[in-house]
Amino acid sequence: MIDLRLLRENPDAVRASQRLRGDDPALVDQVLELEARRRSGLTRFEELRAEQKGLGKQVAQAQGDEKQALLARGKELAEAVKAAQADADAAGAQLDEVAMRIANVVVDGVPGGGEDDYEVLRHVGTPRDLAAEYGPDFAVRDHLELGERLAAIDTERGAKVSGARFYFLTGVGARLELALLMAAMDKAVAAGFTPMITPTLVRPEVMRGTGFLGAHADEVYRLEADDLYLVGTSEVALAGYHADEILDLSGGPRRYAGWSACYRREAGSHGRDTRGIIRVHQFHKVEMFSWTTVEDSEAEHARLLAFEEEMLALAELPYRVIDVAAGDLGSSAARKFDCEAWLPSQQRWLELTSTSNCTTFQARRLGVRERTGGGTRAVATLNGTLATTRWIVALLENHQQKDGSVHVPAGLRPYLGGLEVLRPVGA
RNA sequence: GGAGACGUCGCAUAGUCAGGUCUAGUGCGCGGCCCUGCUAAGGCCGUGAGGGGUGCAAGCCCCUCCGUGGGUUCAAAUCCCACCGUCUCCGCCA
Structure with missing residues (x-):
């Protein structure tokens, strides 16, 4: 609002x-x-x-x-x-x-224009040259081929059981997701975030309050019989957590790290990313969520971005950071930075994290305030991704080796019982 | 699934049966001042949220909010209806 x-x-x-x-x-x-x-x-x-x-x-x-x-x-x-x-x-x-039709006022410095008018802030790491490493005849394997060889991803049975865009993570695939999410949670806790496991079904008021029933209402699953919505991110539940409360932010930001399943209808994306698990109806995510004063919000935004980059470094992925253009922000965000990892099989960048500064826009609708000398005023909210199921895609492709095995980044090994390499099954 | 109780300005509670002096009382907590060489104890004052008006300002005035939304009435915390939530008991399932 x-x-x-x-x-x-x-x-x-x-x-x-x-x-x-x-x-x-x-x-x-x-x-x-x-x-x-x-x-x-x-x-x-x-x-x-x-x-x-x-x-x-x-x-x-x-x-x-x-x-x-x-x-x-x-x-x-x-x-x-x-x-x-x-x-x-x-x-x-x-x-x-x-x-309601007026979107949040953008932060100074945000590039104007639409989806393609983002500004690239920096590149970190260098995409591997697989042809140079493994010879000109080497055929780059995509994440699904790698995942199937590792017996880590099963989309066929996902479709049999639940339909298109569903999947099973099996064996080392399931372990890999848990490892990523646990690493993210540990990083969040170390940074002072309170870990949270959140409801994934929420009431209409909460869904509306967080702004997800606006232009993108089609993306949201609704349970007709119970008048509840399935969340597309734990941001929804975390934003609702302090609804109608007056927070004391004198000791610094309130930070939460939400772990939840996320559900998306992908209504407008027929035919896009149909192969593998890039774009799916259900996945898991660890999401950062901060409540700060307006004055501190831009600094907090930089901190959330830094935490995301630390996670990308832990996963040893090459990526770039973009400053999303005003027209592509969505109604709540005043600024948004995405981190996109390199996707070798498609020779393109793939969004792995997204952090938004919603300033007071979301908090005003949710009635979350803080005390000031005179009275109260709306606080600022920010959110950002620390890890999702999609990271498996980038991880498998970027760390693939000539024989179809996959290198495990050192930072993830403690979460995988010390595994250094994921090897194809039955090969 | 059945039966019942409850929801009041941070917390606890009064007020609801018998609608109007409720401009929502009291205790705790919190803040300020006073007393006391420290401490304990005590005294006085203040202390919910949202909106509007007025003033240079301190302030003053008005409206809304007693879980939410309707209704009855000249008038609703109070009566009626629906919904949401919490608790207790019974049943069922794990």
């Missing part, structure tokens, strides 16, 4: 943000007009209501004819109050409807 006070006091900043995102700046003026209307309606209601309350006290003490007269006046007032309230409510509903 956009800050109406900011919008009133500095409409140009919001208009500029809208333009950078490719959204309509005229919405700002609509909101200003509707807000003025709601306020005048509210004032009328409050005046009438004050009179009604005063009258109630007189009625209680009056007798006889005087009382009858007051009751008659009261009846009139009751109707006027009801009408004024209906007016004010209607104006408020219109205001909300339009205000």
Whole structure:
């Protein structure tokens, strides 16, 4: 939810943000007009209501004819109050409807434009030249081929049991996922995050409050019979965790690391990434979530990005960091950095982590505040990925060896009983 | 699945049966000041959230919120309905 006070006091900043995102700046003026209307309606209601309350006290003490007269006046007032309230409510509903369509104000420095207008901030590590290492005849194996040889991934039976975009992680595949997630959790705990295992079914209010029922409502599974939603990330549950609370952030950010299954319908991506486990309906993820003051949010964003990069270093993956363009941020984020690992089989970059600074946008809708000298104000929320099932894709492909075995990064070995190499089964 | 109890401004609780002086009382906690050479104990004052008006400002005034949403009434914490949540007992399953 956009800050109406900011919008009133500095409409140009919001208009500029809208333009950078490719959204309509005229919405700002609509909101200003509707807000003025709601306020005048509210004032009328409050005046009438004050009179009604005063009258109630007189009625209680009056007798006889005087009382009858007051009751008659009261009846009139009751109707006027009801009408004024209906007016004010209607104006408020219109205001909300339009205000909801305004996305968060982007942070200074975010590149303008859409999906392809990201800015590459840096490259870390160098993608291997497999042809140089193993000879020009070497055929790069993709993660599914590698995974099947290792008896680690079974998409055929996943489809048999649950349909397209489902899979079994088997044997060393299952262990590899647990290793990645455990390593992520350990890293988070060391950095002061509170580990959390979160609900994956949430109420409609929570799903709406976190902004996932907006433009991307199609992506979300809904359980009709129980009116619950399956989360696409533990961010949903973690954001809802402190809903309607006043937090004390004087001791620094509140940091949580959520471990959960994630569910996505992938409604708009028919035909994309259909092979293997790049794009699936269900996966696991360890997600960082921070509550900070607005002033500290950009610094915290840099810290979350740094934690992600530490995990990528632990997995020994070559990657690049991009500053996502304004038009591709989604409504809640004011800035977003993605880390993309190299995908040898497709000679392209694949998103492994994404960290967003939502400033006060999400917290305002969720009613999460902090105390200040005068009163309270909305806090900032940030989130970022530490590990997901998808990391297995990058791990297998980047660490493949000539014979189809896979090198295990030193940082993951403690979580795999010391395994240094994953070897094909039955070969 | 069946039966019942409950949900009040951080926590605990009064108020609900008999609607109007509830402008929601009290205790604890918290903050300030006072007393006391330290400490213990004590005294006084203040202390929920959201919104609006007014003022240079300290402040003052008004409205909303008693789990949520409806309804009855001149008037609802209080009466009625639905929903959500918590607890107890019974049944069933593990």
